Amino acid sequence: MTAAHAAQLIVDRVSVRYPGTAHAALHDVSLTIQPESLVVALGPSGCGKTTLLNLVAGFIKPTSGHITLDGQPVDGPGAERGVVFQDDALLPWLNVLDNVAFGLQLRGLDRREREVRARQVLQQVDLQGYAGRRVWELSGGMRQRVGLARALAADPRVLLMDEPFGALDAFIREQMQELLLRIWRETGKRILLITHDIEEAVFLATDLVLMSPGPGRIVERLSLDFGQRYAAGESARSIKSDPQFIATREHVLARVFAHRQPHTSGA
């Protein structure tokens, strides 16, 4: 193993075919997530985004190909890969603090250590005043922040985010994107995020991977710096009204439409 491979998440020529399906859900997909990069996989429904994330999370295994994190094979779920789901997947009978601390209990930290760590990450997601609240008392955006805090609590090497803002309204969604960029800058975590929202993808990604269905595959890769500009202090409004941002968004939009599966009549 080279030193360069030691600090990367590598998806190497991975294919997945679910039993009884006509097309591979993923065909020959390769992807490298470098330190401090924020990789966004974007594509229409059915292009294999969730399959890709579930592979990296270790929830499913590839039919062929390999995945390694920092030189170690990924062959099941692990605490070094923190997952944030679209529906927050919180435990409704626990309060906010205990939801965030839950995974730490499984890892053997004592009560005091768990609480200190949970309060620290709640502060990172701007929820310091909400530790004692029940999760059903929170708005959707707040619940997603608890989900993010829970994933961060274990100090994972990679954050995996499956349409994390998909259920939120447009205003809260933008706030969450900005919060994510702030946390990314503060923690330097590698992030793999999947979305079907083009503006979100262009705004957040350092590496944008465009996917297409039938079979699910990567059709284009772009290196972008809009998220880095936000993290460096430029306002989201100024970035999103920059002609370069608009041109990139339009390019991506055209590519996504060009690769949509044709609509089957009668389907």
Ligand SMILES: Nc1ncnc2c1ncn2[C@@H]1O[C@H](COP(=O)(O)OP(=O)(O)OP(=O)(O)O)[C@@H](O)[C@H]1O
């Ligand atoms: N467990 C499964 N069994 C059989 N086929 C599956 C299974 N999971 C996904 N698929 C199929 O694999 C393909 C890719 O699905 P996947 O959910 O990864 O795509 P996606 O891009 O995340 O879609 P969406 O945006 O709708 O969630 C689709 O054709 C889907 O129907």
